[in-house]
Amino acid sequence: MLSDLGDFDDYIEAQVHEWNAPGIGVCIVKDEKVIFTRGYGYRDYANRLPFLSSTLFPIASNTKLFTAIAAGILVEKGVLTFDQPIRDVVPSLRFYDKSLDAAVTLRDMLGHRTGVPRYDMILHRAEFSKKELFDRIRFMKPIAPFRSKLIYNNMMYEAVGHIIELLSGKSWDQFVRDEVLSPVGMPQTAFTIADMLAHPNHAVPFTERRDSEALWQTPYPELNWSSPAGSIVSSLDDMSRWLAVLINNGVMAGKKVIPEQILQATLAPGLAFPDPLGDVLGFEPEINSIYGMGRQTSSYRGHLLASHGGDLRAFHSQVSYLPSEKLGVVVFVIGDHCSMLRNAVGYNVYDRLLGLGESSSMDALREFHLKAKQNMRESRERVRPSAIPDTRPSHDLADYVGRYEHPAYGQLHISLNDFQLQFRFRQTKLPLHHYHYDRFDTDDDEAEGAWSMSFLTSPLGDIDRVSLWLDATDAVFVRIPDAPAPGVLKQLTGTYQAAFGARCAIKLRRDNQLMLHFPEAPAEVLTPLKGLQFRNPKWPQRTFEFVMENGRVAALRHWNSVAEFVLTRVENADSADTMEHEEPIAD
Known part of the structure; x- marks a missing residue:
């Protein structure tokens, strides 16, 4: 079968050059055998260090299947169930309203079926413990009827991680290590960016500048806590064993290391997984995508495909396999501008090894990326101020200074330095410029992005709130007054x-x-x-x-x-x- 790959090596080398990719890692598994593993480009572009099969890499949301399986192990032990209201077992979990309290199940949380939006900014450079994240679920207002549509939600996985801790008596990461990683045999796999950085052989985040093709080293993702939604770091070596266990329904070297019924439960179809790129690209490499728990199934050129992606800033991964053919691929990609390679490389492998004839998906994805980048560049160049001229803030700048709090997102801080307001939200610190009236904006920082906030007054005329657009919703932070002793x-x-x-x-x-x-x-x-x-x-x-x-x-x-x-x-x-x-x- 290895010979069926043909000029795959040269082809991927060419893609690295054409996409300006800092580094790519590829592993192919057939049955239980690793038939191909190789790194392309560099794990550390600045120092030209090679991408190896042992290089530690953040797999981001591919962590979710580990969490779903860990929860499934508790189901097998009779501690949890997939389909009874989760509050029957964990009464301390509270949702936004009583109807969700009475209905949401473990399957709903792991299958993104609650109707609750992402609220990812709660996790942005998070300073919260798992319990604090768990307690914030009750402030997350749904935007769609329960079980009506799939809305991806990392916070539900954080909550499930805390549930695992409550019911097992172990931390989430220790439970996953004991019940999943050790039986599978994944000694290099760890749980935080800090763990990764402690290892000398780790991937370094590089990506293109947004307005050029120059590569720059971005900050590492702020995931220095163990996150059930997306913090696991692993290597091609370890992930090849993981993929082999998935392909073989929980069996490794003739020994059952994960119960098959748990793996089948995670594949059970839930809600349709939308593909917003289908209409944009003019074709859909995968059709009929359905999310289960921690992974999805779809049809790739007539073949059943099980997969999940993972995305953090500058780090992108894909774990996929064809259950009927017992053939799978793990892809690691460094660089946001070439993130689409995490899917496209796997498609190319399946095209070659199944004799399907090479599709045009790689060319279409590359063309889409180039057009999108050029369009964004032109859009930034065309931007014109829309502020209402000759307006002033309603108060002296000192009156805006203070701490403001949202029940889910936590605190943000406004300070004054040399007659300019400063904005701080966790580790994000940027100066604020007056836009108009009581609106202040930051610059569009390449690393931190652009932030815009509008200050609001009480009926008494004092500045008592600030509104930010976060997670596609208007989040209002209420001022924390300085209370007397x-x-x-x-x-x-x-x-x-x-x-x-x-x-x-x-x-x-x-x-x-x-x-x-x-x-x-x-x-x-x-x-x-x-x-x-x-x-x-x-x-x-x-x-x-x-x-x-x-x-x-x-x-x-x-x-x-x-x-x-x-x-x-x-x-x-x-x-x-x-x-x-x-x-x-x-x-």
């Missing part, structure tokens, strides 16, 4: 009385949250505004300010748009009105 808050508690006799009590919860209690009325939360000013988030036009006289709290001013009341602090009031106990924290 707990000791100061304690001084504010007590009973206050209006001139006409009505009383209220100010109490302090265990979480240092002030509560306002009027008789016969629901308690109100008071959130800090500035200084000793507070407001109720449900009625932001209502403001409360504690008045200090001679170092003591003397009164509480309460006003809205039509009236202002002053409530005088009552000294030595009945303990029933003052806070002599802690208010319980509501769930």
Whole structure:
């Protein structure tokens, strides 16, 4: 069969040259035998270090099948099920609403069938633990009816990884190593970019400049934690064994290392996997793509194909095989501009070894890439400012400074340096330029991209929110006020009385949250505004300010748009009105 590859070696060398690819690795497996392994170009373009079969490489979303199989092992052990509501077993998992809580199964999470969008920016340079990511699932609002369409979602895999930890008592990576990697025999495979960099033989991220063909070394992907959605790093040597196990339904050298029923479950058809390039290219190399769990099936020129891709900045992988022919290919590609080679190289292998006659897919993909790059270059050159001229920010720049928080994405920071606002979101730090009104933009940085944000005001006129377009949705971050110290808050508690006799009590919860209690009325939360000013988030036009006289709290001013009341602090009031106990924290 090796002879059937013909001039494949020369062909791939030519593609490396034509696509300006920094490096490519290819492995071909037939039955249980590795019939071809070779690296082309360089694993480190700057230092001209060769791409070897032992070179460690981030496989990105090809991690997902490892996670799906790990979850399947718990199903086989009777700890989980694929098709019962996942909250029956893991009640701490909460979705956006009760209908999802009652319906979502493990199969839905692994098959991208929840209707919840990607929310990938939650993972962007993430500083969250797996539990923190798990807890953020409840803030992810669906955009499609449940099980109506496939919407790829990395966060669901992060959640499944935490579920594996909760139910197995092991970390996700340790469970995968013990239950999958060790039985298969994958000693080089690791779980983080940091693990990869600790190994002397690793791939280095290079890609073309967006407006030229010059290659530059990009930052490494910020995946320094073990991610069930996409952090595994491996080599062609290890992935050839993985591919052989998949091809042979869990058997390696006559020994069953993964139960066949688990592998078959991951192949069971779920929802259609859309191919947005089909209409653009004018042809579809694969048709009828259906996602299972951690991989998909499709038809390639009349042959059943099982596959999954993986993409991180500058690193791209493809693991595919033909179940009936027991023939598979692993492809590693360095370079975003040549990422399409991860699919096209595999297609070429199948064309050759099945005697299908070489297709024109490689030429079509190359032509598409060149046109797309040229179009983007021209579009950037043609861009014209659309800002409304002669506008100013509504506030002094210092008023925009602060911390802002989104329940799912976490915090972003706005600071002021030499009369220019600075934007920081995790490790992304860029200067902000006034665009118009209360909109500020960053430059279009080649590594960090372009960011645009609009600041919003409360009914009282203060800057209290900032809106960013993230993950194809408008994400609003709410300003975190500088709260008084707990000791100061304690001084504010007590009973206050209006001139006409009505009383209220100010109490302090265990979480240092002030509560306002009027008789016969629901308690109100008071959130800090500035200084000793507070407001109720449900009625932001209502403001409360504690008045200090001679170092003591003397009164509480309460006003809205039509009236202002002053409530005088009552000294030595009945303990029933003052806070002599802690208010319980509501769930």
